[in-house]
Amino acid sequence: MSTFIEKLGNLDRRVIFVLMALAVIIPLALRMNLPIPIDQGPSMDLYNMIDALPEGSRVLLSFDYDPSTMPELQPMAIALVQQLMTKDIKIVSMALWPMGVSLGNEALIAVSDSLGREEYVDWVNLGYKTGGGVLIVRLGSDIKSVFPVDYDGNSIDDMPVMQGVNKLGDLDMIISLSAGEPGIETWVMMAGDRYNLPVGGGCTAVSAPQLYPFLATGQLIGLLGGLKGAGDYETMVRVGVENPPPGIAIAGMAAQSVAHLVIMLFIIIGNIAYLSEKKRKGGAK
Amino acid sequence: MRLAIPLMITFVAGMIMILQFFVPATQPMGDSLQEWYMIVASAAIFLGAVNLIQVHTHKIRFKLKNWKYSPVTLIGFAVMIITGLVFGIEADLPFDYLFQQMVAPMAATMFSLLAFFVASAAFRAFRASNWRATLLLISAFVVMLGRVPIGSMIWNKIPLISEWIMQYPNMAGQRAVMIGAAMGMVATSLRMIFGVERSYLGGAD
Amino acid sequence: MSWEVIGIWLGALLSLCLYSFLYKDNPFYKFAEHLFVGMSAGYWVIYTIMNVLIPNWWQKLVPMEGGFQPIWLVPGVLSLFMLFRLIPKLAGLSRLSLALIVGTGAGISITAMLQTRALAQVNGTIIALGQGGGWFNWVSNIIMVTGVVCGLVYFFFSKPHKGVVGGAANIGITILMVAFGASFGYTVMARISLLIGQTQFLLFEWLPTMGIHL
Numbered sequence: 001m002s003t004f005i006e007k008l009g010n011l012d013r014r015v016i017f018v019l020m021a022l023a024v025i026i027p028l029a030l031r032m033n034l035p036i037p038i039d040q041g042p043s044m045d046l047y048n049m050i051d052a053l054p055e056g057s058r059v060l061l062s063f064d065y066d067p068s069t070m071p072e073l074q075p076m077a078i079a080l081v082q083q084l085m086t087k088d089i090k091i092v093s094m095a096l097w098p099m100g101v102s103l104g105n106e107a108l109i110a111v112s113d114s115l116g117r118e119e120y121v122d123w124v125n126l127g128y129k130t131g132g133g134v135l136i137v138r139l140g141s142d143i144k145s146v147f148p149v150d151y152d153g154n155s156i157d158d159m160p161v162m163q164g165v166n167k168l169g170d171l172d173m174i175i176s177l178s179a180g181e182p183g184i185e186t187w188v189m190m191a192g193d194r195y196n197l198p199v200g201g202g203c204t205a206v207s208a209p210q211l212y213p214f215l216a217t218g219q220l221i222g223l224l225g226g227l228k229g230a231g232d233y234e235t236m237v238r239v240g241v242e243n244p245p246p247g248i249a250i251a252g253m254a255a256q257s258v259a260h261l262v263i264m265l266f267i268i269i270g271n272i273a274y275l276s277e278k279k280r281k282g283g284a285k
Numbered sequence: 286m287r288l289a290i291p292l293m294i295t296f297v298a299g300m301i302m303i304l305q306f307f308v309p310a311t312q313p314m315g316d317s318l319q320e321w322y323m324i325v326a327s328a329a330i331f332l333g334a335v336n337l338i339q340v341h342t343h344k345i346r347f348k349l350k351n352w353k354y355s356p357v358t359l360i361g362f363a364v365m366i367i368t369g370l371v372f373g374i375e376a377d378l379p380f381d382y383l384f385q386q387m388v389a390p391m392a393a394t395m396f397s398l399l400a401f402f403v404a405s406a407a408f409r410a411f412r413a414s415n416w417r418a419t420l421l422l423i424s425a426f427v428v429m430l431g432r433v434p435i436g437s438m439i440w441n442k443i444p445l446i447s448e449w450i451m452q453y454p455n456m457a458g459q460r461a462v463m464i465g466a467a468m469g470m471v472a473t474s475l476r477m478i479f480g481v482e483r484s485y486l487g488g489a490d
Numbered sequence: 491m492s493w494e495v496i497g498i499w500l501g502a503l504l505s506l507c508l509y510s511f512l513y514k515d516n517p518f519y520k521f522a523e524h525l526f527v528g529m530s531a532g533y534w535v536i537y538t539i540m541n542v543l544i545p546n547w548w549q550k551l552v553p554m555e556g557g558f559q560p561i562w563l564v565p566g567v568l569s570l571f572m573l574f575r576l577i578p579k580l581a582g583l584s585r586l587s588l589a590l591i592v593g594t595g596a597g598i599s600i601t602a603m604l605q606t607r608a609l610a611q612v613n614g615t616i617i618a619l620g621q622g623g624g625w626f627n628w629v630s631n632i633i634m635v636t637g638v639v640c641g642l643v644y645f646f647f648s649k650p651h652k653g654v655v656g657g658a659a660n661i662g663i664t665i666l667m668v669a670f671g672a673s674f675g676y677t678v679m680a681r682i683s684l685l686i687g688q689t690q691f692l693l694f695e696w697l698p699t700m701g702i703h704l
Contacts, residue, residue, distance in 0.1 A: 013405045017512045020404040024682070024689050029704045034434035041448055067392035071687020072680065098537040099392075102384050105376045127541040130330070131323040134598055138319040141312065145320060149545045152375050189606040190598075194306075205432075205680035209673045212456045213463055217614035219606065226676065227683035228432045252686040257435035259400075259682040264426055266408040274412050291585040295593035302597025321565040322594045324547045325587050328569035330538045334531050335576055354520050358528035365532025374540050384533055386497030387504060391526040393688050394505040400685035401512055403678055411674075417667045424671025425678070432679055450672055453634045458669025460611050461641025461662065467607035474596035474603075485592050486585050 006280075009273025016266065023262040024255045032254035036231050042215055043232035046200045046222025049173070050080075053089055057172040058165060061093040062187065062201075063100030065179035069204050070103060073177045075230040075249040076202040077107040079237045080175060085115050086241075090161050091123040092171065094147065096135070096182045098128045101151050114245070120159040127151025132182030136190035140168045168195050176201040184211065188219050202229055227252055292480040299478035337362070424450055495699050502696035505688060637665035 038044060053059070061080065065073045084091055093108060095101045105125055112123060126147040129135050138146050143166060149155050156162045164170060168191055176199065178184035184201045192199035198221050203211060205226025214220040224233055230249035238244035298318060305315030341355035368380040375381065413419040430436035431447020476482035507522035547569075551562035572587040574580040615638050618631045643655060644662030651659040693704055 016405050017401045024685050037437050067389035068396040070393050072683045128537050130327040134319050134322045189602040193606045205676040209455050209676050213460045217610050226679050255686050257433040260429045260433050263407050267411045270408045271413050291589035294589035298593030299597035306601040324565040325568045327538045327542045328572035330534050334535050337531050354524040357524040361525045361528025362532040365529050369536030386500050388529050390501030391504050394508040397684040397688045400681040403681045421667045421671035424668045425675040428672045428675030453630045454665050454668035455672040457634045457637025458666045460638045463607050464611050465645040467603040470603050471600050474600045477596045
């Protein structure tokens, strides 16, 4: 028995890979759906904060990620843009990561087209700048010196969405979708604390635990953590909406559940094999 | 002596940034510096690109290991540069198409490979070898179950316990790391501004 | 065949090339990996030119409304100096550019780090002690505050971890282990989410182009 378990412990890694792939493919292919109980914590705080903004408010939405974390952050981007545009809140978007510009455009254009919103009137994508925190500090004193034109070279002077927006303080809220540095923590540090602005957003699951201290102090008003946060938000944004678009994150949560169980099973089998080997070696002494 | 001017620049730039935080009158000086910073920092991208071209042309010239793939990198680089300069970066034009249809799926796939390696590492390396490691394992299990719908189906208190771990022990640990690291970074920044730490200039002399 | 379908096939085939690495390293993987590096670098360079250098440097040096602003030559020259790192004889000049970057970054981060990470977090920890909310919250807050203090003691290496200091450091590492466990759980979650995203693309965007609808 012990040798069988020990052999199991030395399983070829390709077998593990196949099991892992099946744990994700089968629930997706079967379109398994599990109910997502909405997180009462940071996800709902972000939703409520945006929901409380009056119509016509202006929000800065920063796409601080690239395609490597797209499965977690892109559903958040779409759901957030959906909520903002439905409520007729104006979006001034930008990116601290260059690839965030294109990903942000994808979300903005798709939702804007579906809701009949207009570029430059209801939203604008200002594009990417280098500099991270230093750039944010400069935005705090003058946005136009950093972004004289949008991502595509159009002057921001003539854009209705930018009328009256001269510095970060003229915006009602900052939302960052962040895959690391520079990202949401940089916004908390350089805009939230320095210029006393409300900051919220979403992040990859990897960085969520490190951001909890900011939630407790109110430096972050709300946070979507990983695919679960995206699923929460998709669920909240769909409430009361007729024929809502299919949720990408919601569809993935069943596969996420099964994959977590499989990884836990791997850890348990690995540990049984380890303990069995340890016991046998101990007995042999 | 050859370090005197760079050290002076570091000192002046650093002091302007600190003063700007406390003294509003120094704002204009700080503003210009911040705008220059953005431009000079962007030069690092070109440094990386030139280096990439150098490495791959060198590999091709001397037929080093895997040199046959180097033209792929160079052609990929050239195609993006040419489409970007010729057609522009607007959505739905060739540059954006290449990004959406090729770069984005490749980046997402590259990082999704990590799921397999995490599974393999969990199987081979995640051992309850002592009581603290067991505690780490239990905490990981609760959080993994608490963040997926199946957790609340197994026991409806699991998400609550998971959230408690996040809000108290996790936050305590993260805060300790955060405060400790912040003090370290403040000390290092001060050492740089006052010229004690010079390794970033490539020499201690 | 539409451009959209061609795009889906390009993305899918390149993804499969990369996944082939799971079996073993092979030419298909190497091809896609090299292509990815080249195209990503090209994207970064183009965006830096179009979104940073043209609007934030060139159009300020030579404004469209006319005139020449020589002050903007300074960051231009410093950027050029940065590239001199690749020329051994001139590499020393890149120190001037580095000095500006490091000085500005260090200066700005001192106040930000102190304000956001140190003072606000110490403040939040102290305030937690005085919060009400029943005995359970009180005990939880005590655990949190003890964890922060003992965690900091664990990172303090100027005194040997013996006696009271050793005891506090032991509590600190225990709390840190729970925190690392939570981080591990979240990391697993993140990695699986990325796999789910790409699997969704292959199953629900690529397969339908071949008439396979799951």
